[in-house]
Amino acid sequence: MSHEVESGSGNVFSDLNVVEADQMQLKAQLALAISDILQRKGLTQHQAAIMLGMTQPKLSNMLRGQFRGISEAKMLECLVRLGRDIDIVVGKEKATPGCLRVSFSGAR
Structure with a gap:
């Protein structure tokens, strides 16, 4: 019995063909940050x-x-109310055009 292994894209919602996968990935990251705090x-x-x-x-x-x-x-x-600063950066990267990336800084 052979099993094929596929590499994920880094976005499970995209891998599962979920509508608005980038938005869902962003929301998942934000929800995780809120939960941790x-x-x-x-x-x-x-x-x-x-x-x-x-x-x-x-x-x-x-x-x-959900x-x-x-x-x-x-x-x-919610993150602001929890004492976090929000920085939104719009840019263009040659390696990944149209990429949506969120980063979180340390706790306060």
Whole structure:
């Protein structure tokens, strides 16, 4: 029995042919960053939801990867409310034209 192994693209949503794969990848990265910060702060979901200006069920969905109804702008706002700075850089790289990349700096 032989199995073929394929290399992933680095975006699981794209590999699975999900609509708006780049946006979903970005949202997943943002949700992970938000989750990490909330865990480090030791906040309950109720406390965090109040701090982030959303309902607890919506926060719970976001942290479980169900973020289709939450905009990237809202997720960025959550990071700002958690004390993170947001820098958006628009540029052109020869190696990967049209690439969407997000980086996160250290905790404050």
